[in-house]
Amino acid sequence: MAARRISSLLSRSLASSPALLSKGRRPSGSRTTGKYSTSAAVEDPITPSVKVNYTQLLINGQFVDSVSGKTFPTLDPRTGEVIANVAEGDARDIDLAVSAARKAFDDGPWPRMTAYERSKILLRFADLVEKHADEVAALETWDNGKTYEQSAKLEVPMFVRLFRYYAGWADKIHGLTVPADGSYHVQTLHEPIGVAGQIIPWNFPLLMFAWKVGPALACGNTIVLKTAEQTPLSAIYVAKLLHEAGLPAGVLNIVSGYGPTAGAALASHMEVDKLAFTGSTETGQIVLELAAKSNLKPVTLELGGKSPFIVCEDADVDKAVEMAHFALFFNQGQCCCAGSRTFVHEKVYDEFLEKSRKRAANRVVGDPFLGGIEQGPQVDGEQFKKILRYIKSGIEGGATLEAGGERFGSKGYYVQPTVFSNVKDDMTIAQEEIFGPVQTILKYKEVEEVIRRANASRYGLAAGVFTQNIDTANRLTRALRVGSVWINCFDIFDAAIPFGGYKMSGHGREKGIYSLSNYLQVKAVVTPLNNPAWL
Numbered sequence: 304m305a306a307r308r309i310s311s312l313l314s315r316s317l318a319s320s321p322a323l324l325s326k327g328r329r330p331s332g333s334r335t336t337g338k339y340s341t342s343a344a345v346e347d348p349i350t351p352s353v354k355v356n357y358t359q360l361l362i363n364g365q366f367v368d369s370v371s372g373k374t375f376p377t378l379d380p381r382t383g384e385v386i387a388n389v390a391e392g393d394a395r396d397i398d399l400a401v402s403a404a405r406k407a408f409d410d411g412p413w414p415r416m417t418a419y420e421r422s423k424i425l426l427r428f429a430d431l432v433e434k435h436a437d438e439v440a441a442l443e444t445w446d447n448g449k450t451y452e453q454s455a456k457l458e459v460p461m462f463v464r465l466f467r468y469y470a471g472w473a474d475k476i477h478g479l480t481v482p483a484d485g486s487y488h489v490q491t492l493h494e495p496i497g498v499a500g501q502i503i504p505w506n507f508p509l510l511m512f513a514w515k516v517g518p519a520l521a522c523g524n525t526i527v528l529k530t531a532e533q534t535p536l537s538a539i540y541v542a543k544l545l546h547e548a549g550l551p552a553g554v555l556n557i558v559s560g561y562g563p564t565a566g567a568a569l570a571s572h573m574e575v576d577k578l579a580f581t582g583s584t585e586t587g588q589i590v591l592e593l594a595a596k597s598n599l600k601p602v603t604l605e606l607g608g609k610s611p612f613i614v615c616e617d618a619d620v621d622k623a624v625e626m627a628h629f630a631l632f633f634n635q636g637q638c639c640c641a642g643s644r645t646f647v648h649e650k651v652y653d654e655f656l657e658k659s660r661k662r663a664a665n666r667v668v669g670d671p672f673l674g675g676i677e678q679g680p681q682v683d684g685e686q687f688k689k690i691l692r693y694i695k696s697g698i699e700g701g702a703t704l705e706a707g708g709e710r711f712g713s714k715g716y717y718v719q720p721t722v723f724s725n726v727k728d729d730m731t732i733a734q735e736e737i738f739g740p741v742q743t744i745l746k747y748k749e750v751e752e753v754i755r756r757a758n759a760s761r762y763g764l765a766a767g768v769f770t771q772n773i774d775t776a777n778r779l780t781r782a783l784r785v786g787s788v789w790i791n792c793f794d795i796f797d798a799a800i801p802f803g804g805y806k807m808s809g810h811g812r813e814k815g816i817y818s819l820s821n822y823l824q825v826k827a828v829v830t831p832l833n834n835p836a837w838l
């Protein structure tokens with residue numbers, strides 16, 4: 304979906320479903336402040352009336368407590384209060400889940416049924432998610448803090464689309480007939496890889512589930528998925544729906560729990576055939592080592608970023624301001640590909656800065672369950688404190704604070720939309736992933752200079768280029784060492800478009816046709832031909 308469409312969808316107010324809000328707590332325009340300088344909209348949070356029905360682990364098609372009997376609280380980012388206590392899986396639960404997935408792969412129907420049958424189950428699942436879209440979106444917003452409009456209008460539809468996309472691939476996966484030298488019939492079989500271990504982060508719990516589970520199931524694999532400890536709820540809910548759609552027991556197992564216990568056990572498990580991870584670069588290095596030191600399972604990694612958003616001298620400034628704002632602030636700035644280094648040509652810098660400052664100051668912050676809200680709270684206290692530390696470092700490092708700079712309100716984990724100008728490449732805020740609503744604006748003069756500076760990062764996930772000159776766009780597109788370049792747009796996450804990083808932003812690609820190869824083995828089969836009619 305084009306970023307412009309995303310922005311306009313989100314700016315239109317969504318009539319919140321009555322099913323999601325407690326009686327007497329309907330959103331009202333008077334509580335939607337429209338300015339971050341007023342914090343009334345976050346002091347008295349709406350109570351979602353969606354019920355948290357599933358909090359256990361899902362192993363072999365059954366909801367079960369963890370072996371230890373332990374639970375951990377998942378918190379509401381609007382208040383820091385407990386939403387629910389969730390079963391806390393550790394290495395013993397990962398063992399049980401991997402055994403179930405192993406058995407389902409080695410002996411079960413999933414890899415053996417026709418691809419068309421698998422595809423029909425995935426399509427039925429997509430229909431069920433659509434039917435329960437209100438509950439799914441409400442759980443996602445409650446656990447993560449992203450706006451309900453975003454969950455309901457963007458992420459649930461993208462989730463459904465992705466499963467339909469991979470349902471479409473299931474019966475189109477096939478090998479080749481290879482014209483080799485000699486009198487042989489040579490073919491390749493594309494086989495499922497086996498048991499996939501998948502570890503996902505908290506910033507897009509549903510979409511990360513879809514990006515990993517969709518292609519793995521379409522290819523006939525079985526799965527153990529570990530959710531992020533901050534956001535376990537939506538995955539358990541949709542996994543239940545997948546079983547209602549006809550998924551055999553043991554094919555998808557969900558373990559909630561912490562990284563160093565459950566996550567590490569999954570990454571190092573000898574019976575896991577493939578690992579897919581999304582999260583920080585530091586944890587990516589840990590899981591890659593665990594995979595290598597155990598059974599050398601192949602690993603796909605989708606890690607951090609510090610993506611440049613380049614505004615050229617010929618850019619339409621108003622459009623560039625809006626797109627750069629969206630590129631950074633979308634999802635509370637909690638995107639691995641956020642346009643977190645806004646490079647602006649010196650000729651348009653002053654105008655761009657003034658308009659960006661105003662745009663951030665007008666960003667609508669508030670309870671994410673209210674209609675018209677653009678920004679909810681950060682996911683948890685740890686991220687909230689980390690962002691405020693980065694803001695302090697920006698101020699102390701000599702950048703100019705143009706907007707925001709503090710917490711928003713006095714409850715939960717809201718941060719004011721913040722803009723820094725006069726940012727220099729060597730400042731911490733220009734180098735490290737802030738993962739929050741903090742825009743850093745840097746000035747440049749020449750195209751060659753901005754290419755060099757944009758590429759001077761350990762990351763290489765994505766880039767935005769804003770120009771009306773096709774030659775400049777082409778020059779930048781090929782010169783930038785990143786996995787995605789968005790020209791005059793940003794954050795286009797269609798199911799068919801591959802996504803992944805260069806350099807320390809990761810290995811491999813997810814989504815699109817490229818993700819299938821993450822979940823397939825290629826087997827070469829050679830048969831001698833006696834007296835062939837032709838070779």
Ligand SMILES: NC(=O)c1ccc[n+]([C@@H]2O[C@H](COP(=O)([O-])OP(=O)(O)OC[C@H]3O[C@@H](n4cnc5c(N)ncnc54)[C@H](O)[C@@H]3O)[C@@H](O)[C@H]2O)c1
Nearest residue numbers: 503504530531562563566567582583586606607639736738
């Ligand atoms: N690229 C992304 O999409 C993305 C997503 C979330 C966070 N991040 C970055 O990571 C930073 C920290 O966030 P985070 O703590 O949630 O990320 P993280 O990398 O610690 O967590 C991601 C996932 O990895 C698991 N994990 C953590 N330690 C593990 C270990 N030793 N072995 C196996 N699994 C482990 C977590 O439980 C979670 O499921 C953020 O501030 C942000 O910069 C990036």
